């Protein structure tokens with residue numbers, strides 16, 4: 127091979143720099159979807175190698191093209207509205223030119239996938255055993271004994287008991303459903319297993335268990351694993367190699383240790399900086415200004431330019447290439463030998479650190495002037511499940527004592543099923559306590575009548591976990607904030623528009639005018655969560671109950687929302703009950719922490735006490751499970 131060819135080959139992928147053997151070779155892949163506005167590019171001339179027998183992560187935020195890439199590898203892209211070019215070689219055969227029969231043989235037997243939202247992928251009207259039987263029969267002919275052996279071995283690998291075969295999907299937990307999906311994906315011994323966001327929505331303890339199972343499958347069976355994720359700590363914990371993807375292109379690619387240590391590309395650096403850490407500074411989190419914009423044509427210049435703090439004039443005019451640096455491939459002019467010297471760090475405003483939305487007008491209208499508090503005292507909540515002789519009582523909350531005051535963020539931390547969401551429901555009067563007391567501002571409101579509840583709900587408001595379903599899809603953003611402002615007399619008709627714009631500005635939706643007439647579907651997840659916060663504040667709330675408000679958001683957006691919660695506490699003196707399973711985020715916002723397990727508060731204290739000196743085994747387990 128001539129010198130030139132070697133150079134071109136090396137420029138295609140950081141993997142080749144590492145001398146690993148590739149099992150998948152993606153070459154100049156471009157994929158776009160037809161839309162009314164033109165072709166929207168999801169993957170933009172992307173080249174990447176996946177090493178055989180290793181775990182590789184493809185890391186990117188929502189809209190970066192990573193799930194489209196997974197679909198392309200599985201051959202799920204041959205639709206009339208898809209514009210496709212390039213190749214994906216698997217054993218030197220191009221997946222993109224395979225016919226239906228060949229693709230069918232490849233799927234599950236050679237390359238399997240655990241899709242995003244896999245927990246909802248099981249058939250609700252079939253027993254899990256029957257569904258597994260159907261899948262095996264569709265791909266292999268085998269005797270019942272052989273099938274039983276394969277299924278038992280797959281269940282054993284994912285640490286599931288045989289009884290799940292006789293269960294429907296709604297009869298087992300989310301973590302068990304995810305393990306069933308991994309068992310299905312691995313049972314026919316595929317060479318490659320693709321996992322698309324395999325731990326999203328799972329609590330930290332279940333997440334660690336799933337990740338360890340994936341590691342075990344890779345080690346024991348030699349399966350090549352491709353992890354598609356937005357979760358950098360998960361990618362770091364699990365993978366051998368990592369590729370950072372932005373706007374449909376790989377911008378940095380190499381060994382995991384090197385990527386996460388060197389952070390060569392400005393995007394990688396900012397992305398990793400936005401992750402809450404269990405150690406180091408607990409100051410405000412770094413954020414990335416702007417957002418990923420849809421691409422309407424293939425880009426020869428850098429797509430990150432409008433968000434990059436290092437951009438120089440040449441970034442706007444010179445075509446980008448892949449450069450080798452520290453045994454990695456990086457796609458940035460900072461590593462272009464002819465431009466290296468032109469770079470000097472540009473100072474840019476970190477919009478995440480800006481609090482300019484807190485104008486004196488809006489602050490004086492919505493700031494808390496008197497102290498408020500809510501308190502649960504020795505509170506119990508029981509649910510009766512089943513009927514007749516099968517009825518039994520579940521003690522969801524047992525003697526819970528919790529206090530939230532204005533000007534403080536209190537965090538309720540625990541795994542799924544610990545009772546933390548039930549606490550939130552009781553505080554918001556969605557549920558009533560079985561016994562114990564609920565006190566607001568010194569008054570016992572445990573048995574408050576509906577009329578009083580309506581008034582009290584102005585004091586305590588909710589921020590929901592899912593920003594995609596918590597806003598009305600048929601109303602514009604301006605209207606969704608206008609209604610609570612007027613109904614709760616927080617604004618007069620003549621100044622309501624100013625106040626709506628003030629609220630949008632306050633929660634960081636700037637310029638506010640540009641959001642006023644938009645519908646929720648036109649906004650990103652982070653923007654929708656900001657609208658939800660504005661709505662909650664617009665009724666004059668003094669205390670917010672935020673139930674996993676950042677668990678569905680990308681890392682950089684998560685940092686923005688956590689910073690916003692801190693600002694609301696510091697600037698408006700709002701009290702916040704932050705309900706989460708993620709201890710690493712708690713450290714950045716919480717003044718006081720309650721650790722919940724099995725319906726009880728096991729332990730409480732500030733971050734230093736909880737993290738450095740946990741007194742309960744459960745707290746230690748929670749801390750150990752943070753990856």
Ligand code: SF4
Nearest residue numbers: 428434437441458459
């Ligand atoms: S090429 Fe320029 S704008 Fe793009 S990431 Fe590198 S420094 Fe920033």
